[in-house]
Amino acid sequence: MISVGGTVQGVGFRPYVHRLAIARNLSGFVRNDTAGLTIDVQGDTRALEDFLSALVDHPPPTAVVQRVNTSRAPVRPYRGFQITESADPGLSPRTNVSPDIAVCDECLGELFDPHNRRHRYPFINCTHCGPRLTIIDGVPYDRGLTTMRAFEMCRACRREYENPADRRFHAQPVACAECGPSVKLVDASGCERKGDPMAAAARALAEGHIVAVKGLGGYHLACDAMSCTAIKRLRYRKAREAKPLAVMVPDIAALRALCVVTPPEEALLLSRQRPIVLLQKRGDLDAETASAVHALAPGNPCLGIMLAYTPLHHLLLAECGAPLVMTSGNISDEPIAFEDSDAFDRLGGIADFFLTHDRPIAERCDDSVMRVIVGKLTMLRRSRGFVPSPIDVGIRFPAPVLAVGGQLKNTFCCARDSSAFLSQHIGDLDHSAARLSLANSVARFSSIVGVTPEVVAHDLHPRYASTEFALGIDGVDHIAVQHHHAHIASCMAEHGITDPVIGVAFDGTGYGTDGAIWGGEFLVVDQAGFRRAAHLGYVPMPGGEAAIRRPLRMAVSHLISAYGDDALSLPLELFGRAARNEVALVRQVTAKGFASPPTSSIGRLFDAVSALLGVRDDAQFEGQAAMELEAVADPRTRRLYEFGLSGLTTPPGPGAGGDASIASLAMPLKIDSAPLVRSVVDDILAGVDRRSISGAFHNAVADMILKVAGPLRAATGISKIALSGGVFQNALLTTRATHLLARSGFEVYTQRMVPCNDGGLSLGQAYVVALGNRAPSRTLETTAESCA
Numbered sequence: 001m002i003s004v005g006g007t008v009q010g011v012g013f014r015p016y017v018h019r020l021a022i023a024r025n026l027s028g029f030v031r032n033d034t035a036g037l038t039i040d041v042q043g044d045t046r047a048l049e050d051f052l053s054a055l056v057d058h059p060p061p062t063a064v065v066q067r068v069n070t071s072r073a074p075v076r077p078y079r080g081f082q083i084t085e086s087a088d089p090g091l092s093p094r095t096n097v098s099p100d101i102a103v104c105d106e107c108l109g110e111l112f113d114p115h116n117r118r119h120r121y122p123f124i125n126c127t128h129c130g131p132r133l134t135i136i137d138g139v140p141y142d143r144g145l146t147t148m149r150a151f152e153m154c155r156a157c158r159r160e161y162e163n164p165a166d167r168r169f170h171a172q173p174v175a176c177a178e179c180g181p182s183v184k185l186v187d188a189s190g191c192e193r194k195g196d197p198m199a200a201a202a203r204a205l206a207e208g209h210i211v212a213v214k215g216l217g218g219y220h221l222a223c224d225a226m227s228c229t230a231i232k233r234l235r236y237r238k239a240r241e242a243k244p245l246a247v248m249v250p251d252i253a254a255l256r257a258l259c260v261v262t263p264p265e266e267a268l269l270l271s272r273q274r275p276i277v278l279l280q281k282r283g284d285l286d287a288e289t290a291s292a293v294h295a296l297a298p299g300n301p302c303l304g305i306m307l308a309y310t311p312l313h314h315l316l317l318a319e320c321g322a323p324l325v326m327t328s329g330n331i332s333d334e335p336i337a338f339e340d341s342d343a344f345d346r347l348g349g350i351a352d353f354f355l356t357h358d359r360p361i362a363e364r365c366d367d368s369v370m371r372v373i374v375g376k377l378t379m380l381r382r383s384r385g386f387v388p389s390p391i392d393v394g395i396r397f398p399a400p401v402l403a404v405g406g407q408l409k410n411t412f413c414c415a416r417d418s419s420a421f422l423s424q425h426i427g428d429l430d431h432s433a434a435r436l437s438l439a440n441s442v443a444r445f446s447s448i449v450g451v452t453p454e455v456v457a458h459d460l461h462p463r464y465a466s467t468e469f470a471l472g473i474d475g476v477d478h479i480a481v482q483h484h485h486a487h488i489a490s491c492m493a494e495h496g497i498t499d500p501v502i503g504v505a506f507d508g509t510g511y512g513t514d515g516a517i518w519g520g521e522f523l524v525v526d527q528a529g530f531r532r533a534a535h536l537g538y539v540p541m542p543g544g545e546a547a548i549r550r551p552l553r554m555a556v557s558h559l560i561s562a563y564g565d566d567a568l569s570l571p572l573e574l575f576g577r578a579a580r581n582e583v584a585l586v587r588q589v590t591a592k593g594f595a596s597p598p599t600s601s602i603g604r605l606f607d608a609v610s611a612l613l614g615v616r617d618d619a620q621f622e623g624q625a626a627m628e629l630e631a632v633a634d635p636r637t638r639r640l641y642e643f644g645l646s647g648l649t650t651p652p653g654p655g656a657g658g659d660a661s662i663a664s665l666a667m668p669l670k671i672d673s674a675p676l677v678r679s680v681v682d683d684i685l686a687g688v689d690r691r692s693i694s695g696a697f698h699n700a701v702a703d704m705i706l707k708v709a710g711p712l713r714a715a716t717g718i719s720k721i722a723l724s725g726g727v728f729q730n731a732l733l734t735t736r737a738t739h740l741l742a743r744s745g746f747e748v749y750t751q752r753m754v755p756c757n758d759g760g761l762s763l764g765q766a767y768v769v770a771l772g773n774r775a776p777s778r779t780l781e782t783t784a785e786s787c788a
């Protein structure tokens with residue numbers, strides 16, 4: 001008997017095993033079960049060995065074999081080799097469900113082949129491609145437990161499904177125009193349009209209309225990506241003024257017309273996960289294209305692009321002959337619509353038409369988003385194509401764990417054994433729809449991946465919706481994990497690190513153990529917990545959350561912190577752009593500490609500098625001001641600004657040698673941003689170009705990381721350093737910091753396959769449990785010895 005575990009269902013594994021066995025004249029059976037795959041095989045010893053090595057060394061392309069166990073079994077009178085029915089799904093499932101896979105080349109060839117019986121059939125798929133997670137209702141992966149169960153196979157499809165030599169042998173979503181789902185085009189009033197739905201949808205798009213397109217994991221909103229009018233209309237109706245819109249193209253050639261693409265980016269775009277990839281916009285576009293590309297991602301040097309990944313997309317793009325905007329089917333930041341009735345309700349005011357079909361979507365799943373930073377692939381949103389593939393953290397979880405993540409960009413994580421299953425993107429829990437989605441997805445996802453949680457980890461913030469959800473789960477142990485501790489643990493989990501690390505957690509906001517808003521943190525993290533080793537000095541956040549949307553106010557607050565009341569007499573343009581009384585109001589509330597929580601956030605410092613330079617006073621989405629500050633930075637600038645560091649008796653030298661000792665550190669060290677702010681102001685007043693100022697600011701932050709990490713390494717002996725938190729999505733900063741640290745002998749770890757933003761928090765929360773910290777997260781009051 002052979003038992004195979006990993007991602008082995010829905011990837012053509014059983015037909016593959018069948019072919020291997022038949023070719024070697026072996027008898028027995030293969031079947032899916034809740035543990036993965038069970039094979040009983042008998043025959044010639046050499047043939048058996050050969051069979052086993054083929055199985056282990058050359059599994060099907062989309063399978064991930066994690067475990068193969070073999071045992072002797074009594075000889076049975078098998079007749080040939082069979083694929084048998086799945087065993088009863090009574091046990092908790094231990095197999096890994098495959099993510100959705102982009103349409104394969106063979107299916108694509110058939111799709112456009114007029115002689116093929118599936119010519120232009122939008123749901124063509126095979127064992128190598130097609131929907132998986134988004135059609136699965138339960139495990140094992142069999143048609144009866146997918147949303148395809150409503151479609152009875154026709155004779156032709158059944159013949160393929162039952163033929164071991166066929167590419168569609170036991171392909172659960174197999175279908176054709178005769179028996180499978182079908183597409184229709186419906187207008188906003190619910191009337192179906194006559195004629196070919198693809199051609200009619202393409203016509204509507206060409207006329208500037210907005211079409212909601214039902215895809216794999218939900219509805220997209222599509223419009224002509226080369227029409228500024230259509231883009232403006234979509235932005236207005238969707239209430240998405242400035243946030244970038246993703247574009248879909250049929251092939252790499254179409255993409256090259258808009259963006260510059262490097263070989264690693266091209267490989268990523270063509271991968272079977274087909275994520276959205278952020279690519280550099282071309283600088284030599286004609287005026288008309290340039291203005292459309294600007295409208296798609298204003299103030300951003302990059303454009304998010306993906307290749308068509310379902311047959312339906314390929315047909316639609318072939319009809320259109322132009323790139324299409326393909327943005328999430330939602331209003332603002334709510335979860336994307338995936339159920340038909342909900343889509344009509346919520347998108348009825350946005351879309352003029354719906355290109356829809358009757359294959360239900362079992363689970364919402366957004367597109368994944370990636371970017372190449374420092375030459376390496378970096379995940380910004382891990383969702384379709386990657387979920388629910390597990391992340392092997394290298395150590396065992398002491399019990400099944402559910403970690404519920406943060407408030408924004410929420411994901412959750414189910415963990416068992418040494419596998420962490422990160423959920424798809426749930427979204428911002430400020431929206432009630434997203435909170436509901438969290439509860440529903442947790443129930444469904446945890447059963448699919450076979451985790452019945454005994455420990456529930458959540459953020460320390462008492463008012464995060466995810467925290468409230470976690471605390472509502474009875475009969476489990478609850479663990480609160482501090483936000484930045486989770487960021488660093490997420491990076492450790494991804495790299496399987498169990499040794500102590502110096503963690504640099506730079507982001508916008510996270511609830512600190514002292515109730516302040518943290519976000520510019522140096523932590524020493526070990527198996528027992530974390531110690532706050534250094535942080536940015538506190539600056540008031542005028543009006544709290546409101547300051548996030550108004551970087552200008554954060555700039556005024558930083559000016560007051562740096563200059564006192566003299567700030568107001570500085571001849572800065574910023575004051576002219578402020579609303580009447582706005583500056584006075586900021587001064588008043590910060591002086592009184594009224595509605596102005598103290599923050600050590602470096603994200604807010606980026607905001608402040610962005611506003612000081614006149615790059616952005618108002619932010620329509622989180623991180624916008626910082627993103628635009630990065631975009632204007634001149635990367636050739638070598639200058640940098642100084643900052644202050646207190647708590648250290650010997651000043652940090654370049655590269656920070658081994659002369660500091662723990663006795664010379666008054667933990668936590670405090671980083672004073674006032675000198676930096678004053679240097680920025682001096683340069684502004686001296687008329688220095690803002691591109692150069694932004695460049696020097698980025699250099700200063702990279703330098704700050706090195707100059708603080710140096711003494712911490714000297715004091716603790718730790719030279720592993722983990723960088724995480726949303727600020728490290730900034731490619732310029734991450735590149736600079738990584739180079740500086742590596743040159744000074746640090747082992748630098750950054751997040752790659754898990755987002756460094758709050759989308760990666762849940763993995764970190766779960767990993768804190770695995771690291772052995774089952775007690776509520778705490779700041780260790782101990783000496784450095786416990787961390788070294």
Ligand code: ZN
Nearest residue numbers: 104107126129
């Ligand atoms: Zn295929």
Ligand code: ZN
Nearest residue numbers: 154157176179
């Ligand atoms: Zn059929």
Ligand code: FE
Nearest residue numbers: 507509510758
């Ligand atoms: Fe964060």
